[in-house]
Each structure stands twice: as C-alpha cells, then as structure tokens.
Amino acid sequence: MQELFARDFGVIADLVRYHAEHSPDRAALVDPSQTLSYARLDALMDQVAASLQRDGLKAGDAIAICATMTVPYAAVFLGALRAGVVVAPLAPGSTPASLARMQEDASARLLFVDASTVEATGSAGQGGPRRIRLDADLDDWLMPEGSKPVPVTPEPSWPFNIIYSSGTTGDPKGIVQGHGMRWAHVRRGATYQYGGPDGVTLLSTPLYSNTTLVVFFPTIAWGGTVVLMPKFDAGAYLRLAEQHRVTHTMLVPVQYQRLMAHPSFDQHDLSAFKFKFSTSAPFGAALKADVLKRWPGGLVEFYGMTEGGGTCILEAHLNSTKLHTVGRPAEGHDIRLIDEQGREVAAGEAGEVVGHSPSMMTGYHRQPEKTREAEWFDPSGKRFIRTGDVGRFDAEGFLTLFDRKKDMIISGGFNIYPSDLEAVLRQHDSVADAAVVGVPSVQWGETPVAFVVRRPGTVIDTDGLLQWVNAQVGKTQRLAALEWIDELPRSAIGKVLKRELRDRYAVRGGA
Template identity: 30%
Template sequence: MNLANWLHQSGLTRPDAPALYFGHKLHARYSQFAHRSCAIGRHLMEQYGIKPGDRVALFARNCPEYLEVLYGVLWVGAVIVPVNNKLHPREAAWIVENAQADVVITETGDLYSNTDDLKHPAQELGLHSEELSEVARHGSAGSYFPPAETRGDQTAWLFYTSGTTGRPKGVMTTHDNLRMMATSYALDVDTVTPQDVALYAAPMSHGAGLYNFQFVRAGAAHVIPPSCGFDPAEIEGLGRSLGNLVFFAAPTMIKRLLVHAEATGWRGEGIKSVTYGGGPMYLADINHALDVFGPKFIQIYGQGESPMTITAMPRDIVADTTHPRADARRASVGFAQSCVEVRIVDTNMNEVAPGQVGEIVVRGDTVMAGYWRNPEATTETIVDGWLRTGDLGAMDTDGFVTLTDRSKDVIISGGTNIYPREVEEVLLNHEDIFETAVIGAPHPEWGEEVIAFVVVGKDCQLDKDSLDAWCKSQIASFKKPRRYIFMSELPKNSYGKVLKTSLRERLSLMEDHSESV
C-alpha cells in the first residue's frame, strides 16, 4: 500500500481542515495539500521522466513545501531520499549520486556549483523555483488522480545514516515499515487526533519528518517555525497561539527549552507532548523537565534501520514516582514497542540474563529491508532476521532496557569495561555542570583512560579537585575521569546529538594540556 493514500484520504475526508502552517500563517488546507502533491508528482513524471521506484533526493531546510514534495514523490510510486540540510554540498552530492537519484530538489538550485567531479549528477530542481511554485499553485486546476499502487515491501524512504565511521549507508525503509511505525505510534507513544498540531523544529530529513505520517492520516495540522529550526521562543509563541503542539526533540533541545522556560517563567502552555530520543536523556535532566513542564514527555529509542521503533516509555511511566524502581525506569529507554521483539545478546547472538550488559538486537515489521547497494553490510547487520543495533544495554526482569553506550564507545581500562554514560550521569548530577561527554583515550599502562569534556553552567567555576571529589563520592575510583577538558559547548550534529568523533579528533590534536586541568 502506498502511504500517499493517507494524504489522499484526508484530502477527501477533511478538505477544509488546516494542513500546513508556516509559523502562524496558513499555507494549505488538506485538499490543497493533496492536490499540490499530486501535481508535483505528475510534473516529475511528465517533465523529468520519474517512474515508480526511481529515487528523488530532497536537500532543503524544513518548510511547508518539504511535505508537499515528499508526498509528491511517493504519490507516483517513487522513492524519497531526504538529505540532511546541514551537510556540505559535496557530502550531499555524494549521497545523491550513491542513491542513483534521477532528480535532486534543492533549496538553492545550485548543488553542483562546486561538485563537478561527480560522474552522474542528477537533474536539479529548485524547491522554491518559479517552476515548482507554478506547479503547486495550479495543482487544484490540473487533473487529479489517486496515488500509484505500490507493494508494501517497496522502498519508500531511502535514509542515509550519519556516517560517523565512514561513508553513510542508505537504509531502505519500505511502505510497510513506515505504516507499521506510524500505527505503533498510536499504540505505544501517544494518542493522535485531528486537533493535534505537529511541530517540526528538528530536521525533517530525520525522525521528525518520519513522524509526519500518523498526523497526515488523522488530518492534523503541521507547523514549521519561521526559523525553519529549533528556537524555544518560537515554540512558546506557537504553543500559546495554536495550542496542542506535538513534536520530537533531542535531549539537548529539551535542555534549551528548560533554559528558556526558567528565564521567562513559561511552563509549557500550549504543548501537548514532547517525544524525546536520538541520544541519552540523563536522569537529572528528565527530572528537571518534569518539574518545569509536568507530564508531557515520552521516551522513544530507535535507529534509522528500525525507525523510531525499538522501545518506548509512555508519559505516565516517565512521570511515575511511586514505583519502587521509578528512577531506574525513568533512566531507561522503556520497553519493546508493539511492532518488534527486543533482546540483549552476547557476541555469539545468545540471549544474556536479565541485568547483564550485551548488544541490543531487534526483530519485527519495522526493520529495514537492507542497505542500498551494500549487501555485505546488510548481512553483517541483519542476522537471522535480527537487527544488530551496535548499542549496548541491559534489560531488567520487567522488560525495561537501559542503554549503556554504543559498542564502539565502551572504554576498556585495565581490562575492565567502563560505560561512558554511567560516568556522564554522575557528572550531570553536579549542580554546576550543564553538559558533559565522556570518551576513552589511549593509555600506555591501562590501555585506555577516561576523559570528560565538561560545559559548566553560567557563572559557575569548577576545577579538577572538586570534580574528583564529586566523582569519588558517587562511583568507583577506576571509573573516575583522569582528565577534565572544559569547553563552552559540545560539538553536535543537526539533530543535537553530541559528536564524540569530533571530541576524539580534538583530543588527538591537542599539543598540550592547556585546556585541561
């Protein structure tokens, strides 16, 4: 089944319902949304030769037209290739070429101005060009037809991973994968109603964009902030005027919301739900968020290879303080979503005992079809139907999964495993620390030593001795950082996830210890 049918049906059922907002300005109602997407799909077929199964890349910031194009591509049975707009044009062009895209729709229309070494550049079309604007403007006047028929196992969304360990890989996500993801949202994450307003403050090329489908199906509104990104003041304003905001946020975004709330006295009025994931949400941070905003938070854990759909923790459990293990549950990523099975296994794929750390593996209807043009990586990652996530964690007897770290991030010192997240949790419990990230560095005697990058709060001062004393009061001495490197901010990707690869590079380039104490 073609997911574009959900927009087609909402356009018929709720033609006058507000569909797309840019800030407070209404961009399109549902009938207009559907007709514009149909017209864009028809234009891609007639003028650019796009056929079912062909790839169309989209390299742009968040905007209302993003969803119109996305559905236009799906409408004719083609595959959307969303490209992170924060990438360098050369990186984006490599993805377009690797995907063998026939068309790339870009914000500026000049992707190839500095990428003339590519062998097979795609046809480029400007997202805001007069050509595409004219197509969308006259969508209602052109012939309208239902979405093309597609099989559920056909690729709909070709998502490229971050590529922190090399070139990114294309994850083939099918119509069935996405349909099950959206259906599971209503069972495992949050209710979906026509009164919801889905806010896109995180990149639509990633999880925030994936979360559009359930709201299109319900005929809910979608709003893109005027900044096209994340701005706490904008979110407050939109919440107060539109109300019922629902959005996905990385933990670092929630921290920024809290800073804004404490400065202005705002307490989350107008926000219905915040689904968080994409990185660890430390216990101290979620406790603070609950104190300020109340029970608006829902935890999810997923990967591009099983988008948004490995575990979840509903708002009532996130906010619960009465359970004997309430803190431990809140520090976890919840339990398996209804569409998957989750296990913790050893290196031989044997399930480990409750509480024991191993690799998280997942099996179910949301697991990708495989990596695009990369059968070797697919074989390594999907074993007997189980997706090897590369994440380490433990599952308790109630099924709650607690992440420790990516397998590549584990620090082995003196033959003992040290999990960076455990050290980070301790440091973040210090009232003067705003952010931290812990990595391992080579050590001639112990193999590796623990290094902590620290961002202190405004007007706060810390030194090695005080942090050593704090850590010694909280964790075993061998887990304590041997060095602290103070920074004004941590490097992050466009989704707010801390880039530990950048921290390792910084550490290796330091010629002396002038930045550390």
C-alpha cells in the same frame, strides 16, 4: 476513521485524500511563510506526482531533497510517495562531496534544493540529476493545477525513503525503509492521540532525520496539523507552541535541556500538550523529571535505530521510578541481548541489544555486506537488527543502557562517526595518527574531540589544524577541540583505548 488504521497495511498518500474530502479546510502544513489546507495539499501532491511521471519517473525511482524544512519540501516529499517514487532526504550540512556521493548512491533522477543549498549541491552544469529550486522553480516545474497522476498502489515491501545516517565524509550508507515500516509507525499513532480538529504537532528537527519522520507521517495520516520550524530557537519554539496550541512534539534531549533552561519557560501556556516525544540521544533521568514536573502532557522516549529492528518505549509520565531506563519493548517488538559470540545472554546479564519488529529496514542501499553485518538471526532463522549498544533488562523488563559498542557520538541529536573524522585528520601531512572521542557538552550533549600524533619533521599549530579539519567536514561534525599526544594508548591487540582519552580530557579540565 479508526477502521482505516485497523488494516494490516494502508497508504499514507491515500489518507491525505481522505482528509481532503472530509476536512478540506483544516490546516495540514504550516511554516513561517504559509499555511496549506488538506484540500490544497492533496491537489499539490497530485501535481507533484503527475510532474514526476511526466519527467519519466516510475514507481521505485528516486528523487533527492536537500533544502531547509518548509511547506514545499514536505509537499514534494508527500507528492513523490503518491507516485510510488522513493525520497532520499539529504542533510544540508553535509559536505558537497558527500552530497554528490549520496545523490549518486540513491540514483536520484531529480534533486530539489533551495537558496540555502544551491552552492553545496553544485551548479547546473556539473553533472548529476536535474536540480529544481523549491523557492524559485517549483511553480514552473509543476504540471498545471488540476493535473492528475496515473494511479499507483504501493505494496508494503516497496521502498518508501532512503535515510543517510552516515557517510558525511566517508562512503554513504543509505537505510532503505519500506511502506510497510512507515505504516507501522502510523498505526502506533492511535495510542498517542494524533490528529483530529485540535491535533497540532510542532517539529523543529529536520525532515531528513528519521527522528522527525516518525512523528511527521502519523500526524498527517491522522489528519493533524504540522507546524514546521526550520531552525530551532528555544524562545521562538515556546512562542509557537503557545500560539498554535500545540498538542504534540518531537525533540532531542539537548533541545529539552535548552527549553527547560529558558528564562521564560514557565511564563508560556503549554497546557494544550498531550504528548511530547524524544529519541536519538541519551536522555538524562534528571532532565526527564524536570520535564514531567514543569511541562503538561505525557513524555515518551523512543529507543531504537533508523534501521528499525526493535524499539523500546518509556512512558515516563507513567513510570517515574524508571527514568534511568529507555523503557520496555514496544508491542510486537522482540528485543534480546547477545554476547560477543552471538549467543543470547542469561536473564539479568548485560549484552548487545538486537531487535526484531514490523518496522525494520529492507537493508543498506546497494551495500549487502553492510546489511549482513547489521543482522543477527536466532536459531529459528528470525531476523534481528544489531544496535551496537550494550544494555541489561531489569526484573520488570525495562532496559538500561550502559555503553555503545560502536564509538558513535551523538551531538545535538545527530550521529557523528569518529572514524569519518579520523580519516580526514589522517589526510593531513602533519598527522601520523589520530583518534576522535565524544566528550560531555552542556550545549550539545556530546561533542567530538581529537587526539593527534604529530608526524615527525612537520610544523602546524593546534588552531591551524583544527580549522583545516573543520573546513573539510559537515557543520554537525566539527571538532570542539584538538590535543597533541605523543602516542595513542592502545591495548595489547592494538585497539585504541578511547576511554583513557576521555578520562585524560576530563582530568585536564576539558569536560
């Protein structure tokens, strides 16, 4: 089987067929209500691909999925790939207006939903793509069992999926990832011992997140079992991990925090674990140390962006003195630091992190200007992706991050853009000006707090404005608190000094 992954490029959908032929009865997908073998998954992928082709979708066309993470969700995603169809997985917690914009931006021909997202995605007579309920209409929509699609052979440059990492209240920004990028993730799976008859990956982060997909696809490609947990709960997670003899998982730091703090953590048998992964948010050194001490198996932190570019990897179990870092550049990844003028900094100096790798996004969907803003080219013309993060390499090549140049807030592993929330606040008649900052949160890692300048002559209380704003935004974006301020602190050139706002909040006892 190793020879399948020695190639420079391969097709994930073809590997599902390989496993269906060699291990037909092995469980591929498991959720709380059903288990799908590789043989059944392969056949269902054929049905999905054939049904999409029947409906006129060609390679390069797109579908959107907005639903709870289940076996049918995963099967439709994989089946679309077999037809060369691009998948845009959308966050159910987004606002209806944002979901409509993302569907339009992706040019989605079909939208797959379930009971949890029917209302948010609008009703069937309101325009937009045709909707198919994964929990009600899927069997009727599918071609008969045994149906075969017209074969499609993707190329590395073809779009694989579109991930929307922003735009939950503003303009959506779709990150186009190619088949070649996903294959690079799959090939990396050899290092971490995915798959085989005993390989079981437990996922409790959503399938619309690249955090999840970088582990989901390697597990399937290497013939492992994916256990899908639609809603994270620390106690339930520990029971599932023990029940299924889980070997791999991907969690964001706040989930590790809740698991390690759970009163029954040390009572569960987690000895089957080979590797645990983390990404998406700052992972404190003390928490890493606690995981290493009490949870069997290796601990690996990935630092990178959904856009791709360079990735740093910290194999924490092998580098106990480097837990304050995010590791060293992955093999084949070129990570550099640049200054404000776009010049590389000298060794030992801090700078903005930029990266080049085999797994970079094609670009932002239909937004060439945004794509150009995210790119940096070295003097030879080599293309890098800018992260907006500031860091410094130590003498051994480990990267320590200091701050984010961008004001993005990472709450529970989800990206929140303060500018989105500020734009919503400014729509209210009582708001003259506003700034949103991230403050520390025991529950979420970070959480957004707003500072608001009242418009003269208007009257609204704090709770009233807070409720109004939180009704306009997605669930993951909701403000934790709101404070009135006479004037926002600004620099000489008019930039809001957000560090002063964070300090003010901490001094007032909000942190």
